[in-house]
Amino acid sequence: FRRLVNLHITLLLYRIYIYLTPLPEHTNELFRGVLGDNTWVLSSLCSNLMHYLGLSHHLLALNFIIGSFGKKSAWSSAQVNVTDTDFDGVEVRVFEGPAKPGEPLKRSVVYIHGGGWALASAKIRYYDELCTAMAEELNAVIVSIEYRLVPKVYFPEQIHDVVRATKYFLQPEVLQKYSVDPGRIGVSGDSAGGNLAAALGQQFSQDANLKNKLKVQALIYPVLQALDFNTPSYQQNVNTPILPRYVMVKYWVDYFKGNYDFVPAMIVNNHTSLDVEEAAPLRARLNWMSLLPESITKNYEPVVQATGNTRIVQEIPQLLDARAAPLIADQEVLQHLPKTYILTCEHDVLRDDGIMYAKRLERAGVEVTLDHFEDGFHGCMIFTSWPTNFSVGIRTRNSYIKWLDQNL
Structure with missing residues (x-):
């Protein structure tokens, strides 16, 4: 008691x-x-x-x-037809927007919701409203994936779900059923969904058997690495509401079914200290002193421990897996990715993950649009209706949909 x-x-x-x-x-x-x-x-x-x-x-x-x-049940309006179904055993919610005059085939976006790989749903109001708006404003078919969550499944099962559902959707007969143009399909997601979208994009870019390739990828404040929890944005926003650093590290540990006892050590980068040999080849790919502009690095100093806890990576090797951390992928993988949009927010521990990924993609020859919001905070893009109808939420959503309209 x-x-x-x-x-x-x-x-x-x-x-x-x-x-x-x-x-x-x-x-x-x-x-x-x-x-x-x-x-x-x-x-x-x-x-x-x-x-x-x-x-x-x-x-x-x-x-x-x-x-x-x-939670919202599937419903249809005069403009958007909404149905719940499954693609190869994976639940999805499909939003079919109106056909565009003179264009018999529609463009399409596969959307992956956020929530730390453990929370939220394609069926909650925020994502239902976002995908409805996308379908209507883009005259598109939006496939929102209801992937399985922690603690029912762990990495890499979430990736398997989104890959399986997307591959099913890309089949010619399925695209035909939904009147989708096979040359105008993109993948998108926010936060942990942005992580899964980036992982899916990298996997599809290397799949020689995939006939229909993705035209674009759009990543909204994506979480992209678990090697350095002391980037300038992690230091600046360590206790910022919505997603403080401690909570983000716990999401990573949950995703890998790891031990919470490791969290304090990971917060100070003991899991990637200089004596952790497994991390050595990847440090150069995460050198934020060369990947971030001076306006971001300011007076922040890298936190690199000489000695740390070598047990962490030995027990959780997934921390160094590019499928979990797309930011550390080989340059040869990055150069085959499609045109990319990355939205970042100033008041977000994940800000620098997105900015660094944009820089690595640019160096690999990928066309990238980095859309940064000085007054943005993590999760803001889904806060567009009462009582959370915030100005920055509406502006980020409009900017995101505008880019899709112009590039998809």
């Missing part, structure tokens, strides 16, 4: 801390709005309490709470 009381006190203090944490100047209104009734924080606290009491895994509990606030 005493331990339970101590836990409640700790959670209460954490909630007070969240309210009192100084917020970035340009995002005060945004974050105060999101935290107005502290829904996200309270949901996290409740799920952690349920985990502590042995009632449910904290991610299952949190996802249940998220779903209860906004």
Whole structure:
């Protein structure tokens, strides 16, 4: 009982801390709005309490709470036809936009939702509304993939799901069924969905048996590496609401079914210290002093430990797998990728992942558009309707859809 009381006190203090944490100047209104009734924080606290009491895994509990606030059944309007089906055993929600006059075949986007590989759904309100808007404004078919989540499955099963569903969709008879132009198909995703979209793009670019190639990829504040948790954006936004550094590191550990005891060591880069031989060949690909402009690096210093915990990478070798961390892929892989759009936000620990990937792609000869929002925060693009209809959410969504309209 005493331990339970101590836990409640700790959670209460954490909630007070969240309210009192100084917020970035340009995002005060945004974050105060999101935290107005502290829904996200309270949901996290409740799920952690349920985990502590042995009632449910904290991610299952949190996802249940998220779903209860906004699951939408498939519905159709005059402009967009929405159906739930499965592609080779993987659940998908398909949004069929109106045909464009004079164009019998539609373009298409395979969309992969975010949520740390563990949360959210293609069927919650935020993603349903995003994909509906994309289908209507682009006169397109949007395939939103309902991939399996942690803790039911772990890496690389999420990648297998999105690859399997997309390969099924790319079959000529399936494209014909949905009246999709095989030469105008893109892949996109936000956050962990951006990670999966990038991994899918790299895999498809190397698949000689794939007849229909992707025309574009569009990555929204993607998470792309787990080697360095002290890039300038991780240092700058270490305690920023929505996605503080500690939470992002825990998502990585969850994705790999790792040990939470490793989290403090990973936060200070002990898992990629100089004595970790497995990480040595990859450090050059993640040298942010050469990949980021001075306006980003400022006075931040790299955190490179001489000695660390060699056990971490030995027990979680997935940390160094390019399928999990597309930013560290070989240059030969990158040069075959399609035209790319990357959206980044200033107040986001993942900002530099996206900027570094854009630079590596440019060096590989890929045409890249880097769309940076100074007042953006992680997750903002799906906050476009009341009560979370924030200006930066609407602007990021409009900019993203405009790029797709012009390039797909």
